[in-house]
Amino acid sequence: AQSVxxxxxxxxxxxxxxxxxxxxxxxxxxxxxxxxxxxxGQGLQLLLKYFSGDTLVQxxxxxxxxxxxxxxxxxxxxxxxxxxxxxxxxxxxxxAAGNKLTFGGGTRVLVKP
Amino acid sequence: SQTIHQWPATLVQPVGSPLSLECTVxxxxxxxxxxxxxxxxRGLQLLFYSVGIGQISSEVxxxxxxxxxxxxxxxxxxxxxxxxxxxxxLCAWLGGNDYGxxxxxxxxxxxx
Numbered sequence: 609a610q611s612v613x614x615x616x617x618x619x620x621x622x623x624x625x626x627x628x629x630x631x632x633x634x635x636x637x638x639x640x641x642x643x644x645x646x647x648x649g650q651g652l653q654l655l656l657k658y659f660s661g662d663t664l665v666q667x668x669x670x671x672x673x674x675x676x677x678x679x680x681x682x683x684x685x686x687x688x689x690x691x692x693x694x695x696x697x698x699x700x701x702x703x704a705a706g707n708k709l710t711f712g713g714g715t716r717v718l719v720k721p
Numbered sequence: 722s723q724t725i726h727q728w729p730a731t732l733v734q735p736v737g738s739p740l741s742l743e744c745t746v747x748x749x750x751x752x753x754x755x756x757x758x759x760x761x762x763r764g765l766q767l768l769f770y771s772v773g774i775g776q777i778s779s780e781v782x783x784x785x786x787x788x789x790x791x792x793x794x795x796x797x798x799x800x801x802x803x804x805x806x807x808x809x810x811l812c813a814w815l816g817g818n819d820y821g822x823x824x825x826x827x828x829x830x831x832x833x
Contacts, residue, residue: 649827654823711757
């Protein structure tokens with residue numbers, strides 16, 4: 609079955625440390641890929657997206673993600689986290705360019721002072 | 722500019738009561754519209770999507786229905802709410818010059 613997997617339910621990092629959130633998908637072709645962030649009780653904010661081209665994508669708030677076709681992965685990274693990065697992060701896939709968005713289960717990030 | 726509005730922000734409803742959540746988009750025409758639900762501690766589940774007026778696709782059989790009476794209006798309804806309908810409901814639209822899905826601020830529904 610087609611799916612989006614975020615293996616880590618929770619991640620705790622120290623402020624200033626690097627962060628990497630994993631995302632794997634199972635689709636036949638290369639879908640459109642997205643990362644969203646959700647602060648408690650809020651809607652979703654788009655961090656970045658990948659459609660084609662350069663496999664390293666820069667987003668807002670200092671985030672970047674790398675698409676690896678061979679691994680069917682689209683991992684999100686940030687070199688140095690800030691306390692304000694504490695939130696839940698969702699990887700999402702649009703299989704057919706405008707059909708619908710399928711989400712992973714999310715990763716909750718806690719930032720230690 | 723393109724914006725999406727959802728209301729109400731929070732709602733507490735008794736079991737068996739009806740429901741109507743509204744979502745409107747401004748600054749665009751003929752957008753794809755979506756309703757998602759996020760149950761407590763869980764991910765986002767697509768409930769309905771619409772590619773045009775009167776065109777509704779249902780992803781999950783449930784106690785809810787959706788309608789699109791106007792191009793930029795998407796309504797989520799229920800005739801009789803269940804406890805399991807509690808959750809965070811998000812409307813989204815697809816479109817714009819910078820292709821992407823934009824989400825509303827959500828409605829927190831608690832069924833008591």
